[in-house]
Amino acid sequence: MTTTATTAATAHRAAPAPVVSFQQINKSYGAVRAVADMNLELYPGETVALLGPNGAGKSSTLDLLLGLRTPDSGSLTLFGTTPQRAIEQGKVGAMLQSGGLMDGVKVRELVGLARDLHPRAYPLDRILETAGITDIADRMVGKLSGGQEQRVRFALATAGANDLIVLDEPTTGMDVSARQTFWGAMRRQADEGRTVLFATHYLEEADAIADRVIVLQRGRVLADGTSAEIKAKAGARRVTFDLDGTIDRDTLGALPFLTSLEVSGRTVRIQSQDADATVHAVYGLGLYPHNLEVAGLGLEQAFIALTTASDATATTAEEAAR
Amino acid sequence: MTTLIKLEIIRALRNKKFMFFSVIYPPALYLIIAGGADSTPIPGTKLDMGLYYMVSMAAFGAMTAVLLGNCEQIAKEREKGWVRQLRLTALPGRGYVSAKIAAAATVSLPSIVLVLIAGAAVKGVRLDAWQWAAIAVGTWLGSFVFAALGVAIGYLVSGDAVRPVSMLCYFALAFCGGLWMPLTILPQWVQNIAEWIPTHAYAALGTAVEAGGAPHMKDIAILLGYLLVFAAGAAWLYRKDTRKA
Numbered sequence: 001m002t003t004t005a006t007t008a009a010t011a012h013r014a015a016p017a018p019v020v021s022f023q024q025i026n027k028s029y030g031a032v033r034a035v036a037d038m039n040l041e042l043y044p045g046e047t048v049a050l051l052g053p054n055g056a057g058k059s060s061t062l063d064l065l066l067g068l069r070t071p072d073s074g075s076l077t078l079f080g081t082t083p084q085r086a087i088e089q090g091k092v093g094a095m096l097q098s099g100g101l102m103d104g105v106k107v108r109e110l111v112g113l114a115r116d117l118h119p120r121a122y123p124l125d126r127i128l129e130t131a132g133i134t135d136i137a138d139r140m141v142g143k144l145s146g147g148q149e150q151r152v153r154f155a156l157a158t159a160g161a162n163d164l165i166v167l168d169e170p171t172t173g174m175d176v177s178a179r180q181t182f183w184g185a186m187r188r189q190a191d192e193g194r195t196v197l198f199a200t201h202y203l204e205e206a207d208a209i210a211d212r213v214i215v216l217q218r219g220r221v222l223a224d225g226t227s228a229e230i231k232a233k234a235g236a237r238r239v240t241f242d243l244d245g246t247i248d249r250d251t252l253g254a255l256p257f258l259t260s261l262e263v264s265g266r267t268v269r270i271q272s273q274d275a276d277a278t279v280h281a282v283y284g285l286g287l288y289p290h291n292l293e294v295a296g297l298g299l300e301q302a303f304i305a306l307t308t309a310s311d312a313t314a315t316t317a318e319e320a321a322r
Numbered sequence: 323m324t325t326l327i328k329l330e331i332i333r334a335l336r337n338k339k340f341m342f343f344s345v346i347y348p349p350a351l352y353l354i355i356a357g358g359a360d361s362t363p364i365p366g367t368k369l370d371m372g373l374y375y376m377v378s379m380a381a382f383g384a385m386t387a388v389l390l391g392n393c394e395q396i397a398k399e400r401e402k403g404w405v406r407q408l409r410l411t412a413l414p415g416r417g418y419v420s421a422k423i424a425a426a427a428t429v430s431l432p433s434i435v436l437v438l439i440a441g442a443a444v445k446g447v448r449l450d451a452w453q454w455a456a457i458a459v460g461t462w463l464g465s466f467v468f469a470a471l472g473v474a475i476g477y478l479v480s481g482d483a484v485r486p487v488s489m490l491c492y493f494a495l496a497f498c499g500g501l502w503m504p505l506t507i508l509p510q511w512v513q514n515i516a517e518w519i520p521t522h523a524y525a526a527l528g529t530a531v532e533a534g535g536a537p538h539m540k541d542i543a544i545l546l547g548y549l550l551v552f553a554a555g556a557a558w559l560y561r562k563d564t565r566k567a
Contacts, residue, residue: 066410088412096410100402104333116325117411156407 017080019044019164019195020065025074027060027219034060035071036219042197044163047190049206050199052216053307058199059097061216062168065197066094079163086164090119093162095153097169097199103142107133110141111155118160130188131155132181146173154182158189165189167198171205183209203303217307231302237275238296241282241289242266255281259305271305323417330425344391345433348383349440352376356445369532374504376441377457377528380434382501384465385521386492387433388426392472393488396422400480405560415557419473423553426469427462434461453531460527460537467520467545468495470552477559495521520548 022040026033034057042048050058063069064076067083078086086092102110111128115121128134131154136144144152150173157165170186171179179202186209190196200206206213207227215223215230223230243266253261257274268289272278275294282289335341356375399405408418438458441447449457472488479487496502499521505513516522523541530537 068406068409087410090412092410094410096403096406098403099407099410100399100404101407102329102333102399102404103402104336105329109329109332113325113329114411116323117413119412153407 016044018042019046019079020197021075021077022061022065023075025064025071025076027064027069027071033219035064038074038219038221040214040221042164042195044195045190045193046212047186047196047210048198048212048214049210050197050214050216051201051203051206051303052199052222054201056216057219058216059168060219062094062096062166062197062199066092066166088119090160091163092166093157093159093164094166095150095157095168095170097172099153099168101141101149101152103140105141106137107139107141107144107152107155108137110152111137111159114156114159120161121159122161127155127159130158130185132185147175147178150174151178151182154185162194164195164197167196169199169201171200171202179205215303215306223306230306231296233302233306237272237294239270239272239275239278239292239294241268241292243268243287243289251285323413323420326413326417326421327424330421331428334425334428340391341429344383344387344429345436347386348379348433349436351383352379352437352440353444355379369529372441372445372447373532374529376437376445376447377461377532378501378525380437380457380461381464381521381525381528382496383433383437384430384461385468385496385501385524387429388423388465388469389472389475389492389495390488391429392422392426392469393476393484396473396476397479397481397484400476409561415561416553418560419470419553419556422473422556423466423469426472427466430465430469431462434458434465449532453534456531456537457528460531461524464524464527464545467524467549467552470549470556471520473556474552474559477556495519498522499525501525518544520545523548 018041020040020042022038025035025038025040027035036057038061040061050061052058060069064071065078065083067078067087076083079089079091081089083092102113105113108124108128111133112124115124115127122130125134128137131151133148133151133155136148139148141149141152150170154167154170157167167186171182174182183205186196186198190209198205198210211226213223213225213227213230214221223233225233247263247266247268249261249263252258252263252268252270255261255270255272255278257272257278258270259273260269260271262269270278279289279292279294352375356372356379396405435458438454442454471491475488475491476484498516499519500516501521505516505522508516523544526541527537527545530541
């Protein structure tokens with residue numbers, strides 16, 4: 001089974017009440033189940049990445065969390081109350097992927113509006129500075145580049161003392177250096193003790209910033225833990241070596257703990273859940289591998305391994321049901 | 323909330339193209355329609371065509387700017403996701419609707435004043451000072467009703483349907499309220515129904531003043547009623563809007 005590793009949640013069992021709580025949440029659009037029986041709890045101070053392929057239910061999950069949509073069933077609370085109430089109390093700041101900006105106004109005016117609407121707003125200059133938009137404060141909103149727009153959205157999400165910040169694919173449209181700066185701003189939010197939840201499909205982003213990663217697939221939580229735990233769960237080692245003579249694929253395919261096998265020319269690439277045992281078995285076959293390398297799997301490969309494994313399980317289950 | 327109202331007004335003033343056409347269109351239309359009108363009184367009233375059309379075109383022009391302007395703008399803002407972003411703030415529904423009405427009122431006031439100036443300067447309409455003031459203020463305040471209706475329609479209908487639906491409402495209201503032609507030439511039963519249409523009450527504010535009296539309480543009550551219904555409906559639709567686009 002590939003469902004929830006609740007390590008992160010377990011570690012917090014003694015911790016204070018959850019910031020976000022999803023209990024058996026369901027949401028369908030017509031025949032599509034966007035979110036299926038989701039149970040999720042976020043705790044104060046966590047930086048959580050919501051990871052998943054397109055259509056995995058990331059945006060739907062965030063929409064439900066923010067009260068932009070209502071679940072079909074289940075109970076959902078933010079700070080022990082409804083999303084709407086929590087937002088009115090100024091506890092939540094959010095930056096939406098689909099969130100447009102008002103046009104016909106200057107950046108400074110728009111941020112001023114966000115301040116006016118926030119019960120616990122920060123001084124204007126501080127917000128502009130945190131988001132790195134002091135230099136574009138007098139530009140018209142409609143004339144910004146994609147990356148600048150994203151920073152303005154971030155400013156709107158951090159205009160006041162929020163306890164939870166929700167960011168949906170925040171670095172889309174940013175170049176590498178802008179992304180680095182943005183991560184810095186995000187980390188500072190987390191360092192100030194805020195709970196940060198962000199959806200992303202950049203795995204390096206999840207790996208570098210989040211202390212907890214939740215992998216979604218088909219509207220369900222596929223894995224939940226630190227990025228190291230997610231990697232371990234996916235069969236986390238990659239073994240590469242060269243062989244002389246003819247290579248017998250079937251023999252290699254029967255190696256223990258093997259999760260994938262790729263042969264190109266003389267080079268063999270293996271993914272294994274227990275690299276030590278696999279390599280030992282290679283020698284046991286009487287083979288002599290050259291240039292042997294054993295490396296950890298990146299989060300990206302781990303992610304692909306996890307989601308494809310789950311897809312295969314789902315397909316098999318569907319076929320069995322027929 | 324006051325910042326939003328202020329920003330919406332600033333935006334309306336900065337939108338030069340929209341402002342220009344919204345302000346020029348009503349007096350131009352007035353001069354074309356009332357151009358050949360003579361001073362024979364319209365059947366059933368004491369007003370001639372020049373007077374009648376001055377008020378009804380001021381009303382029609384103001385309604386054009388606020389109703390169509392709001393519908394279009396809101397449809398665009400919903401599509402762009404600005405409204406979603408706004409819903410993640412503590413802004414109450416009434417704040418949003420007030421801001422939209424305020425922005426619309428910024429555009430409708432100059433258009434009304436221009437129609438009245440055209441009436442006085444080109445059509446030789448002569449009224450007492452208090453009548454000019456009462457017509458201008460009444461027509462301006464009355465336009466709030468249609469601004470609120472614009473917000474409601476902008477939320478009720480989405481995407482591509484906004485334009486046809488708003489145009490349909492706009493023409494139906496203009497025609498049935500007698501803004502294009504006096505309803506006194508139509509059968510009595512049509513007139514009885516028309517009395518309850520907001521545009522009819524709207525134009526009646528001005529025509530009552532032109533005839534030398536105060537606006538009828540009934541018309542004021544009808545307009546207030548519609549304003550309340552449209553504004554409350556718009557605020558409710560804004561808060562419950564959960565569509566993505």
